[in-house]
Amino acid sequence: MPLQTILTDMLGIEHPIIQGGMQYVGYAEMASAVSNAGGLGILTALTQATPEDLRKEIRRCRTMTNMPFGVNLTILPSLIPADYDGYAKVIAEEKVALCEIAGGSPAKYVPIMHANGVTKVLHKSATLRHALKAEKSGVDLIEIVGYEASIAGGQPGDEIGLWVALTLALEKIKRVPIVASGASATGRQLAAAIAMGACGITMATRFLATREAPIHSNIKQALLDADEKSTTIVLSKLSNSTRVFKNTVSKRIREIEFDPQNDDGLSFDQVALLANGKRTKKMWQETGDYDDAMWACAQSVGLIHDIPSCQQLIERIVCDAEEQLDLANKSVFYRRRSKL
Secondary structure, X not given: OOOOOHHHHHHOOOOOEEEOOOOOOOOHHHHHXXXXXXXXXXXXHHHOOOHXXXXXXXXXXXXXXXXXXXXEEEOOOOOOOOOHHHHXXXXXXXXXXXXXXXXXXXXXXXXXXXXXXXXXXXXXXXXXXXXXXXXXXXXXXXXXXXXXXXXXXXXXXXXXXXXXXXXXXHHHOOOOOEEEEOOOOOHHHHHHHHHHOOOEEEEOHHHHOOOOOOOOHXXXXXXXXXXXXXXXEEOHXXXXXXXXXXXXXXXXXXXXXXXXXXXXXXXXXXXXXXXXXXXXXXXXXXXXXXXXXXXXXXXXXXXXXXXXXXXXXXXXXXXXXXXXXXXXXXXOOOOOOOOO
């Protein structure tokens, strides 16, 4: 039986699970598989070279599913110069169900999305201060991201796990529904998020290890073989903390970052060849050499024990969540207080 929440009602989906945006992974194959399974699949705007290429991908996705899906727009102009306004215009014109905005402020784009009468706006907030600003901007949903997630763009002092970050957000934000994002991969976590007051969860790393994920099979096997200690944080010295898979490349980046010779300052140029997105794209799509690129990975990698279809994964998570919520309800004993 589907878990009905504000999220499912708002987006017209069956289950309260959103697929996170993933650069060079969020193609129509991935998004349509998640949407067909009852979740909300997400295309990644910047995976497409131009706004018009994004339009083509949105339309291609519509040939693969008749269910709602969304588009992630990550705004990082200092790292990725792009026609962000052009991408936003296409998302609004194509009337996708959701625009997930990360990296930058959503304020400029909320009116554009709402003008079409269809597209909802979710802001991916790495901190409470960003979430409060997003609430004021008029977004429809706020995604609270814990430090255990496959974060990007983290600033010094932002090292707060989801358990605390979600609680703070639920205490402070009253007008906008909240989605939990932080190394989620199981029904237990979905149940916990809902019990705390969230309307659903976002998963990214867990969807990499599915049959439909458009990545090399070697990487899926690496995810299966990994554990919860298989990630690390890089680029923190550049105020752009990013959680990635622990491998030769990420270790080398950290060596450069923490080299005493760089105590007075580090430039991105010193790690650019190692952190290059094209290198990661080649790994995903061609070589499958998971040791030869920097790639985002959450601590939920330690919760991956198989490579199911998206349908099997989502149904299992929802079934387990329902069971956990039922068990939690039965484990609580209510006693009447005696009257004095």
